[in-house]
Amino acid sequence: xxxxxxxxxxxxxxxxxxxxxxxxxxxxxxxxxxxxxxxxxxxxxxxxxxxxxxxxxxxxxxxxxxxxxxxxxxxxxxxxxxxxxxxxxxxxxxxxxxxxxxxxxxxxxxxxxxxxxxxxxxxxxxxxxxxxxxxxxxxxxxxxxxxxxxxxxxxxxxxxxxxxxxxxxxxxxxxxxxxxxxxxxxxxxxxxxxxxxxxxxxxxxxxxxxxxxxxxxxxxxxxxxxxxx
Amino acid sequence: xxxxxxxxxxxxxxxxxxxxxxxxxxxxxxxxxxxxxxxxxxxxxxxxxxxxxxxxxxxxxxxxxxxxxxxxxxxxxxxxxxxxxxxxxxxxxxxxxxxxxxxxxxxxxxxxxxx
Numbered sequence: 634x635x636x637x638x639x640x641x642x643x644x645x646x647x648x649x650x651x652x653x654x655x656x657x658x659x660x661x662x663x664x665x666x667x668x669x670x671x672x673x674x675x676x677x678x679x680x681x682x683x684x685x686x687x688x689x690x691x692x693x694x695x696x697x698x699x700x701x702x703x704x705x706x707x708x709x710x711x712x713x714x715x716x717x718x719x720x721x722x723x724x725x726x727x728x729x730x731x732x733x734x735x736x737x738x739x740x741x742x743x744x745x746x747x748x749x750x751x752x753x754x755x756x757x758x759x760x761x762x763x764x765x766x767x768x769x770x771x772x773x774x775x776x777x778x779x780x781x782x783x784x785x786x787x788x789x790x791x792x793x794x795x796x797x798x799x800x801x802x803x804x805x806x807x808x809x810x811x812x813x814x815x816x817x818x819x820x821x822x823x824x825x826x827x828x829x830x831x832x833x834x835x836x837x838x839x840x841x842x843x844x845x846x847x848x849x850x851x852x853x854x855x856x857x858x859x860x861x862x
Numbered sequence: 863x864x865x866x867x868x869x870x871x872x873x874x875x876x877x878x879x880x881x882x883x884x885x886x887x888x889x890x891x892x893x894x895x896x897x898x899x900x901x902x903x904x905x906x907x908x909x910x911x912x913x914x915x916x917x918x919x920x921x922x923x924x925x926x927x928x929x930x931x932x933x934x935x936x937x938x939x940x941x942x943x944x945x946x947x948x949x950x951x952x953x954x955x956x957x958x959x960x961x962x963x964x965x966x967x968x969x970x971x972x973x974x975x976x977x
Contacts (some may be wrong), residue, residue, distance in 0.1 A: 675961040689899070696895035708961035713894070714939050714969055729869045743964030756960050818895050838929075839884065860897035 657853070661834045662846035664854065667783045668774075668834045669846055670778040673745035675708040677715060677738050679727040683833065685755035693821035694770070701825035702748070706839025710742050734779045746783060750774040754789075764794035765784045768824055773847065786850075788859040799856055820860070821826035827858050885928040886919045888912055892936070929959050933966070940973050949975045961965050 662669055681694040695712055702709040718741075719725045724734060738744045754769035773785040774836065833839050834852040850856070890912045897909035913935045920927045932955035939948035949970065956966045970976050 653911070692895060692898055697891050698899060699930055700891045700928070703930070704884055706884070707961055708929045710962070711937075712964060714933050718968075718972070741964070741968055743961060818892055822891060832920050835907045 646674040654804075656851050658776035658845060659852035661709055661759055661832075661848050661850060664850065664852065665784045665834055666777075667781065671745075671776070671783065672837065673707075673774070673776070673783065674837050675710060675745045676742055677710045677742050677744035677747045677777075678702070678712050679730065679747050679749055681750040681752055682715060682720070682727050683752045684754055687752075687817075689817070690752045690755050690821070691790075693818050694752060694825070697818065697822035697825055698748065698750065701822070701829050704826070705833055705837030706842055709836070713724075715742065735775065735777045736781055744774055744777050746774045749775060754815045759794075766792040766794060766820055768792075768820060768823060770828070772828060774845055780790055784833060785854060787855040788826055788828040788858060789856075790820065790827070790860060792820050792860040823860055824858065828856065831856060864911070864914055883925070886916060886923055886925055887928055888916050888919065890916050890928075890931065892943070906938070910935070911936070929953075930955070932958075933962065936969070944948075945973070945975055947957070 649860055652782050678695065678698045679700075683691040695716075699709045699712060716725065724730065730747070735747060738747055747771070751771040752768070756765075756767045756769060758767075767789065769787070769789045771785070771787045773809050774783050775781065776783055832854070835845050890909075893905075893909040893912035896905045899905070913931055915933075916931055917927055934949045934956070936948040936951040939945075939951065951964045952969060953977065955962045
């Protein structure tokens with residue numbers, strides 16, 4: 634009996650170890666102490682900065698961040714209400730946001746933090762029977778009171794856009810079409826969801842609030858996600 | 863030994879359990895993207911229907927409506943000049959999400975919804 638339990642124990646231990654990565658890990662509390670001490674709750678999502686040539690990338694992210702932050706237990710201030718006002722005030726270009734403007738985000742919207750999202754890379758490639766989409770995004774949560782960065786993370790997501798067909802010709806055509814006309818909204822959404830799931834401490838409305846400080850993520854604050862579609 | 867085993871199993875379960883039941887979002891984010899991208903009558907109507915579906919399913923499941931969605935719905939009503947209803951949805955948001963109160967007051971002021 635003890636041998637059986639011992640064997641199960643080894644399997645379970647290996648599963649836990651496999652779940653983690655060989656990359657150096659650190660606890661969320663160690664990496665982001667001020668997320669725990671300041672207890673921010675509300676987040677204003679600034680218009681994403683798009684450094685790529687993908688015209689739709691900005692909208693893919695701005696429309697999917699609200700849900701990803703909400704599911705982590707934060708109060709994201711709705712982008713539809715905010716962006717109209719930012720446009721009228723000449724603040725829609727996130728690059729122009731300075732400390733005074735940050736303070737105003739707290740005064741006028743009640744935001745504890747703003748979320749900066751910078752889309753650094755959006756590369757689509759296709760070769761014979763498979764395609765690939767590689768996205769690199771940098772995220773940062775900045776305090777509206779002090780302009781300090783409370784949380785940041787860099788994510789690279791790789792999505793394989795292959796074909797399920799066994800026929801080589803069909804497979805080539807399918808993957809070429811898939812790469813060219815794919816609706817990439819789910820890719821942006823998944824990138825946000827997985828990044829926040831892996832690296833963002835939970836907010837006050839999450840059931841694990843105050844209990845996740847010992848959870849670990851990459852000490853480098855960088856992660857890679859591989860998605861098969 | 864059994865205790866260690868239970869602890870490790872609990873660790874796995876803790877790591878795997880996601881907070882899926884916190885809210886019901888349905889496909890509202892995707893519908894919002896389509897409404898922004900296409901900006902035609904159908905895509906906006908689909909987006910509005912997806913918000914209504916979230917309200918209905920959240921009630922059925924006994925969940926709170928996700929943060930911000932009552933404001934999103936109010937914004938659509940404002941565009942339709944249905945100001946009284948918009949004000950009611952803004953009030954709902956402020957009632958269940960205290961963090962929204964500053965934004966709700968700003969929107970009420972901006973669109974002349976103050977009584």
